[in-house]
Structures are given as structure tokens and as C-alpha cells.
Amino acid sequence: MILGNATAEGTKAYMESFADLQHCELGRTGLLVSQAGFGCYRVDVSVEEHRMALRKALQCGVNLIDTSANYGDGGSEELVGAVLEEMIAAGEAGREQVVVVSKAGYLQGQNYLLSQERKREGRPFPDLVSYGPGLEHCIHPVFLADQLTRSLARLRMERLDVYLLHNPEYYLMAAKQENVPPETARAEYERRLELAFRHLEREVEQGRIGCYGISSNTFPARRDDVTFTSLEDVLALAEKVSAAHHFRVIQLPMNLVETGGMTEANQAGGKSVLELAVENELGVLINRPLNAIVGGRLVRLADGDAVPVDxxxxxxxxxxxxxxxxxxxxxxxxxxxxxxxxxxxxxxxxxxxxxxxxxxxxxxxxxxxxxxxxxxxxxxxxxxxxxxxxxxxxxxxxxxxxxxxxxxxxxxxxxxxxxxxxxxxxxVRAITSRAEAAAADWAGAGRASHLALRALRSTQGVSSVLVGMRRAAYVEDVIAELKETVAIKPRRAEWEALS
CATH class of the missing domain: 1.20.1440 (de novo design (two linked rop proteins))
Structure with missing residues (x-):
């Protein structure tokens, strides 16, 4: 069992030992984090290469790890627990230095089977969203309590630093499919979020998590999108639950193509979600920095061979x-x-x-x-x-x-x-050309992956950019970019130039 949690003193000491790397505050959590985090979406405990990559990342200055209960059907969390336990036991890392984030919401694989078993026993998870074959979703307190227990066991930890609701907008997506009136769906969505927040406040009191938040793909959506997750509404719910609430971190997709996190004025006063997050001192984690959706197709923002094909x-x-x-x-x-x-x-x-x-x-x-x-x-x-x-x-x-x-x-x-x-x-060449023209200090990044990371980490409000560093070479590539000093500022004009 890994005891303890990340601390302000521990993360500060860790980042000071990597003086050549810039770092950021994780909102008002008091924690300092590396500008790039180790994204665990496609890592698994059974793959030695992934173990070595995570070890290398922690040894080179990356102190934020982002995982989820459904990544690798639990294998991702197991990897994080195994590597951290080994490194802490060997004196190579301290629990107080590393910020660990996990998430809950999806029922796939083992969780889906668990859900079917509970249905057969006559005790299904409440407020369950049936979205598709082999896929359900839930953020009810009964499910969250179960999932946190399982996540902590896989992580071999007594406490998580950050616990996020994983894409709760699945309820809104399902309601849209079922033609539920938008106003009715929105009211029900807020009811479910409020229940979840009340439970997560209790988890903070009980010491199983340090703080909580939401990871949502629809934070940057248009305000009139029926699946939109409004940060201002979410913060109002957190205030309703407790004036001293522990809603501290959000996660959303953003990259050189999908710029909505900064350019979509979907909050009151014409603010973007990132601008409102800055105003409220929230930690912001960015996912999919290198995977952009262009015209319904996925584009990897990395250098590649541009030899024409007949x-x-x-x-x-x-x-x-x-x-x-x-x-x-x-x-x-x-x-x-x-x-x-x-x-x-x-x-x-x-x-x-x-x-x-x-x-x-x-x-x-x-x-x-x-x-x-x-x-x-x-x-x-x-x-x-x-x-x-x-x-x-x-x-x-x-x-x-x-x-x-x-x-x-x-x-x-x-x-x-x-x-x-x-x-x-x-x-990618067209995208990077626009980005290089948007900001002079982005133009010197050289590689497309470096440019994509630089644009995000130099933007005020971005705490850490989550990168899939599944190989040691990927870690080295990220660290090379993090060693380049870049000014952190609002940059709304630069992102608007990209959009």
C-alpha cells in the first residue's frame, strides 16, 4: 500500500530538482506539476515498454500521471500502482512528489460485466445510462464509491490526489438519442452532477481523494449544443453543494485544430472555458494535444513522410x-x-x-x-x-x-x-504553417509535436498537457520540448488565428 498523497512541499521540491524545466501550479490545489503529464490512455501493466516509459518520465521531470478506471480495463491503473510502488520502495520517488489523477464513469469490460451481474441480482447501479452494446455510463454515488474503491486497490494507494467524473455528458448524448426535450435533459444532468459532487465532498472528508472535478469533451462545445457541459453551471452547482467545495480541476480536449477551449465564447461575458477556469483558479488538464479531428478524420500532429503517391x-x-x-x-x-x-x-x-x-x-x-x-x-x-x-x-x-x-x-x-x-x-504541414504564423515564439519549435505542445503549455490557464508517452523515446521527445523556455500568456488572439 502506497501511503500519503502529493503535497505542496513535495511537488515544489521535485520541480526544483529539474531547474531546466518549466512547471505550473495546478489551480489552487497548492501543487506544482510538470507542463506535460503522462497520459495513460493506451498503457497497460502487462507491457514492459510501458513500465519503462513511465519510470523514465518520473525520472526526467514528469510528475503528473493521468489515468482512468476504464483505461486498459483497469490495466492502466495497475501499471501506475506497480511502477510507483517499486520506485518509492527503491527511494527513486516520493508519493508526496507525484500528482495522480484518475477518473470514473464508464462501464466497459469488467465494469460492464459487473453491471450485468448486479442487474441479474436485482440491484442495478442507479441512474445507469445504456449507451450502446457493451457500453454504459454512470456517475451515481453508489457507482462512484464502488469505482473509487477498485481504483485505489489497483493503484495500491490510500488516497488519490484528483478524481474526475469521466465524460458525464454521456447522459446528454443518450438523452439526445432518445429525443428527451433539451430543458428536461439539462435539469436531469444537473441533478446527477449535484448528487455526484455531494458524494465526492464526502470522499474528500474521508480522505480518499484530495479534490475532484470533471473531464468532459463538451466543455469547449457551442453553448447551443445539447451535449454542452457549461463550466459556469458546474461551478454554480459546486457552490450550491458547499461554499468550501473541493471542485478544483477540469480536463478537456484542445489542440492546434480544435481550439474551442480558448476560442469558443460559451461562458457568460463572452469568456471561453479556459478563460473562466483562469478566473476561478482551476487546474486545467488538456487531452488529445496531438490527435486532431479534421473534417471528421483523425490527424496525428506529428512529423511524417510527405512523398506524393500515385x-x-x-x-x-x-x-x-x-x-x-x-x-x-x-x-x-x-x-x-x-x-x-x-x-x-x-x-x-x-x-x-x-x-x-x-x-x-x-x-x-x-x-x-x-x-x-x-x-x-x-x-x-x-x-x-x-x-x-x-x-x-x-x-x-x-x-x-x-x-x-x-x-x-x-x-x-x-x-x-x-x-x-x-x-x-x-x-499537418498546413496546420503547423498556420500555427507558426500565429505566434513568433511558436515558430521555433521545429517539430510538429513540439509545436503542438508548445502552443498549449505557453497558454495561460493550461496546467499540464497530457501526452501518451508509451515509449522511452516519446518521453525523451517531450522532455526536449519542455526544456525550451516559452512565455506563458493569455494568447487568445493566437488561437483565434488558428481557428
Whole structure:
């Protein structure tokens, strides 16, 4: 069990030991934090590379860790607990130096199974939001108490520094789907938030958390968006619960494309959510700093290869694959597989060309394409080829077909990958050009990832930018940028120039 919590003295001493790095106050918590935090969205206790990356981050000056109960189905919190326990035991870190943030709200994986079991037992979690297959959401005190207990156990801690409601706007999203009148939905949303805040104040009193807040993707939304989470309304609820409330931290997405955190005047007096947070001395954590949504597609704000790709050549290769698949189905399969269903299944597996004909230029990003390729397309083709080879009746013509088809697939897949790298790099180059023109002290960042981080960390009100540092090399890249001194100021004009 890791005893204690982050303290003002401990975090100050930690940051003073890294004099070459800038740091920020986490609102009025009294805690000092690194300008970049270790984002745990895609890390897991089972991956040694992730363990090494977190250790390196803590050794190099990163003292804020952001995780959640649903990251890695609990494996992310387990990683944080394991690494911190090891480092504290070895005298390499002190609990008082490290700010640990976790979140609750999602029911997926283990939590979803727990929810179904409770339903069968006749004691479902109250105020449960059923959003989709395998996905529910809840911020009721009964659920929050259960989740905090589980999170602390996985983290091996007696106390969390910051506990956030994780995207509570899922209730508003579900209400929108169900055509609940906006005024009714808004009133119910505030009722649920107030219940949650009252419970979290009790958790502060009991010493299980230091403070609380909300992580919401809709803090930067337009005011007339029915899923909008209003910071001024949230603060009014916190004041209603207690004049001495412990609502101290918010988290929201913001990057060089999605600028709403600073540019969307969705608070009273024409203020943005970030400006209102500054006015109320809230800690602000920024997520998705390197993953921007551009026209409904994900763009990774990092340097990439911008070598143009011959689209017509790729299309020709795709057409050849599709023609080969038609030839297999119409002429060759009957001699290899006797059963009609087996032939149909084999043809279905060997349909990469047909699928690419429909979709190869419509994936949302290079990352999306890589996921489809690695998790579906390649395994499916391999299964189909294996089916033919194991039939024991492979004709000479079919064997020649297999060899040519495999060559065709292996030839076209890298070309599609290159296409998405090219398009992504072009988009990033346009985005970074606008950013470099917006602020003179942003222009010297050099790399796209550094520029994206610099723009955020130099903006008044941003306490820490959460970066997915899953590899030691990523940690080194972030630290290199943090060593560059940059002025912290409001910068609304700069962000408006980007939008």
C-alpha cells in the first residue's frame, strides 16, 4: 500500500530538482506539476515498454500521471500502482512528489460485466445510462464509491490526489438519442452532477481523494449544443453543494485544430472555458494535444513522410486484386473445395481487393488504416490462403493464383499506407504553417509535436498537457520540448488565428 498523497512541499521540491524545466501550479490545489503529464490512455501493466516509459518520465521531470478506471480495463491503473510502488520502495520517488489523477464513469469490460451481474441480482447501479452494446455510463454515488474503491486497490494507494467524473455528458448524448426535450435533459444532468459532487465532498472528508472535478469533451462545445457541459453551471452547482467545495480541476480536449477551449465564447461575458477556469483558479488538464479531428478524420500532429503517391497506380493494383478474386471464385475454387459453403467462406476471406475498391481512400487516418490492416484485412487473407493450402487439392492453376495473389496483396498494402502518410503529412504541414504564423515564439519549435505542445503549455490557464508517452523515446521527445523556455500568456488572439 502506497501511503500519503502529493503535497505542496513535495511537488515544489521535485520541480526544483529539474531547474531546466518549466512547471505550473495546478489551480489552487497548492501543487506544482510538470507542463506535460503522462497520459495513460493506451498503457497497460502487462507491457514492459510501458513500465519503462513511465519510470523514465518520473525520472526526467514528469510528475503528473493521468489515468482512468476504464483505461486498459483497469490495466492502466495497475501499471501506475506497480511502477510507483517499486520506485518509492527503491527511494527513486516520493508519493508526496507525484500528482495522480484518475477518473470514473464508464462501464466497459469488467465494469460492464459487473453491471450485468448486479442487474441479474436485482440491484442495478442507479441512474445507469445504456449507451450502446457493451457500453454504459454512470456517475451515481453508489457507482462512484464502488469505482473509487477498485481504483485505489489497483493503484495500491490510500488516497488519490484528483478524481474526475469521466465524460458525464454521456447522459446528454443518450438523452439526445432518445429525443428527451433539451430543458428536461439539462435539469436531469444537473441533478446527477449535484448528487455526484455531494458524494465526492464526502470522499474528500474521508480522505480518499484530495479534490475532484470533471473531464468532459463538451466543455469547449457551442453553448447551443445539447451535449454542452457549461463550466459556469458546474461551478454554480459546486457552490450550491458547499461554499468550501473541493471542485478544483477540469480536463478537456484542445489542440492546434480544435481550439474551442480558448476560442469558443460559451461562458457568460463572452469568456471561453479556459478563460473562466483562469478566473476561478482551476487546474486545467488538456487531452488529445496531438490527435486532431479534421473534417471528421483523425490527424496525428506529428512529423511524417510527405512523398506524393500515385493514386491511379494504387487504384490499378486494387482493381487487379479484385479481378483475381473474381477469377478465383468463378473458375478455380470448384476444383479445390467441394462444399458450397466452404467455397463461399474462402471467397469471402479472399476479398481484400473488393474491400479496398470500396474503402481504400475513405479511412479516417493512417492510424485507422493500420488498425484495419493489422487487425482485420491481413488476418482475414491469411485465413483464406491457409484454407486453400490445407485443402490438399490445390491445382497447379490455384497454386499459381495463390502465389500471385499474395504478391499482389503485399504490394498494394504498403502503397495504401504511404498514401495515408502522405495525406496526413500534408494536413499537418498546413496546420503547423498556420500555427507558426500565429505566434513568433511558436515558430521555433521545429517539430510538429513540439509545436503542438508548445502552443498549449505557453497558454495561460493550461496546467499540464497530457501526452501518451508509451515509449522511452516519446518521453525523451517531450522532455526536449519542455526544456525550451516559452512565455506563458493569455494568447487568445493566437488561437483565434488558428481557428
Amino acid at each position: 493514386v491511379a497506380s494504387v487504384q490499378t493494383q486494387v482493381e487487379r486484386l479484385a479481378e483475381a478474386e473474381r477469377s478465383l471464385k468463378e473458375k478455380l475454387l470448384a476444383a479445390v473445395l467441394e462444399d458450397d459453403q466452404e467455397r463461399e467462406e474462402a471467397a469471402d476471406k479472399l476479398s481484400a481487393g473488393r474491400l479496398l475498391q470500396e474503402h481504400w481512400r475513405s479511412f479516417s487516418s493512417a492510424e485507422h488504416w493500420r488498425e484495419v490492416q493489422g487487425q482485420f484485412l491481413v488476418p482475414t487473407v491469411q485465413t483464406g490462403i491457409r484454407k486453400l493450402l490445407e485443402s490438399g487439392k490445390l491445382t497447379t492453376a490455384a497454386a499459381e493464383w495463390v502465389e500471385a495473389y499474395v504478391d499482389g496483396v503485399n504490394g498494394v498494402l504498403p502503397e495504401v499506407t504511404a498514401y495515408y502518410q502522405w495525406k496526413g503529412a500534408e494536413q
